[in-house]
Amino acid sequence: MTLKEIVKILNATVLNGSDMLDVEVRAGCGCDLMSDVLAFIKADAILLTGLTNTQVIRTAEVADIKAICFVRGKSPSQDVIDLAQEKEIPLIKSSLPLFEACGRLYQNGLQGCSEIE
Amino acid sequence: MTQQKEITRVQELIYEMKVEQVMVKDVITVEPDTPMSDLRSLLRDKRISGVPVVEGDRVVGLVSIEDFIKTLSDGNMNCLVKDQMTKNVKIIYNTDRLVHAVREFDRWGFGRFPVLDRKSRKLVGIITKGNIIQRLLNKLEIDYHAEETQRFQTSHFFESIITDKAKLTLQYDIIGKDFNRAGEASSNLKKSLKTMGIPQQIIRRVAIATYEAEMNVVIYADSGSLTVRVTQESIVVEVVDSGPGIEDINKALEPGFSTADDWIRDLGFGAGMGLNNIQKCADEMNLESTVQKGTDLEFIVNLNGEGKDETI
Numbered sequence: 001m002t003l004k005e006i007v008k009i010l011n012a013t014v015l016n017g018s019d020m021l022d023v024e025v026r027a028g029c030g031c032d033l034m035s036d037v038l039a040f041i042k043a044d045a046i047l048l049t050g051l052t053n054t055q056v057i058r059t060a061e062v063a064d065i066k067a068i069c070f071v072r073g074k075s076p077s078q079d080v081i082d083l084a085q086e087k088e089i090p091l092i093k094s095s096l097p098l099f100e101a102c103g104r105l106y107q108n109g110l111q112g113c114s115e116i117e
Numbered sequence: 118m119t120q121q122k123e124i125t126r127v128q129e130l131i132y133e134m135k136v137e138q139v140m141v142k143d144v145i146t147v148e149p150d151t152p153m154s155d156l157r158s159l160l161r162d163k164r165i166s167g168v169p170v171v172e173g174d175r176v177v178g179l180v181s182i183e184d185f186i187k188t189l190s191d192g193n194m195n196c197l198v199k200d201q202m203t204k205n206v207k208i209i210y211n212t213d214r215l216v217h218a219v220r221e222f223d224r225w226g227f228g229r230f231p232v233l234d235r236k237s238r239k240l241v242g243i244i245t246k247g248n249i250i251q252r253l254l255n256k257l258e259i260d261y262h263a264e265e266t267q268r269f270q271t272s273h274f275f276e277s278i279i280t281d282k283a284k285l286t287l288q289y290d291i292i293g294k295d296f297n298r299a300g301e302a303s304s305n306l307k308k309s310l311k312t313m314g315i316p317q318q319i320i321r322r323v324a325i326a327t328y329e330a331e332m333n334v335v336i337y338a339d340s341g342s343l344t345v346r347v348t349q350e351s352i353v354v355e356v357v358d359s360g361p362g363i364e365d366i367n368k369a370l371e372p373g374f375s376t377a378d379d380w381i382r383d384l385g386f387g388a389g390m391g392l393n394n395i396q397k398c399a400d401e402m403n404l405e406s407t408v409q410k411g412t413d414l415e416f417i418v419n420l421n422g423e424g425k426d427e428t429i
Binding site: 033036054055 | 297321325328385387397
């Protein structure tokens with residue numbers, strides 16, 4: 001699934017990386033605990049989270065996460081957006097709660113991290 | 118590298134370079150009225166084989182060791198330089214291409230040429246075959262070095278190091294309680310490993326484990342250091358801090374066990390998964406800690422291993 005499709009499904013706003021919307025995302029992961037993200041996420045997945053600090057970007061960088069979607073209408077600070085820009089990680093945000101955002105993507109065929117190699 | 122290529126580069130250089138880049142600038146000269154007997158000590162002391170003969174600022178001849186030997190054999194040591202010198206001197210100009218100098222050497226068979234300034238016609242240098250060879254070797258060495266550096270940076274660098282055993286140590290400082298910079302060391306390490314051409318899966322495992330370890334230092338200690346030793350066999354990461362230490366290591370290793378405050382949990386950490394994550398990513402992990410003193414964590418990721426958890 002491309003990031004562009006995800007933006008459409010979640011009715012999301014693009015915070016940065018509007019030139020990277022064609023990237024292909026292999027799976028999704030919904031989580032607020034970064035240690036769990038590090039433990040369970042697969043490379044090239046999208047992370048849906050309600051956490052908006054710089055650690056999310058660092059985690060994404062370290063774990064080869066393709067894109068990040070902030071849920072529940074949360075917006076990160078400019079520092080966080082700048083860091084993501086520097087690391088070339090696109091950020092989007094949606095007003096949906098975590099469960100519903102994940103549910104919609106799953107319904108539309110995006111797989112979970114335990115389902116892919 | 119083929120011989121053909123080297124020859125081509127030398128040919129290229131002699132077309133590129135000018136005589137003034139190669140010539141010796143501090144020219145030793147003699148006057149026409151210098152006695153031949155003085156020439157002996159001059160040639161010997163300066164370790165040269167010939168000098169231009171100058172009158173005012175005009176080159177009027179050239180006297181060499183051959184002329185000196187001839188004078189010796191004639192038993193005519195009382196004569197002057199002007200009697201023995203070569204008068205019909207072939208000169209070249211400072212702005213000539215080196216290739217012209219090389220052709221002149223071939224053509225005349227001389228050992229040296231005085232170099233004149235093209236405009237003022239004054240003597241500005243002297244050039245020998247030895248100078249040319251030396252300068253070319255020097256230039257080739259610079260080129261080669263630049264090429265090597267380039268290759269070093271862009272490709273799999275362990276493969277380009279010829280040695281029986283290579284060991285590279287990278288060191289990063291970790292600043293405690295600085296959450297804006299937390300993760301920077303891991304981020305920089307990840308970049309460096311990429312430059313080295315380490316396989317992606319390995320980098321991912323090292324980066325995740327290092328990030329967890331770095332977060333532990335940032336959360337609990339005031340400062341720490343990250344030392345990474347990369348060899349052809351493995352990557353060994355050692356994270357040392359001077360924090361509060363761990364009271365019960367076995368308990369700390371239990372998934373979900375945590376002593377973290379709420380504010381740490383707000384950052385998305387402190388869920389009691391850090392050490393488990395490190396264990397999961399590494400092939401080997403050693404943890405030593407003394408309460409009130411600090412913690413020393415070491416983990417190893419093998420490079421040629423069976424590839425522990427491929428799905429990480």
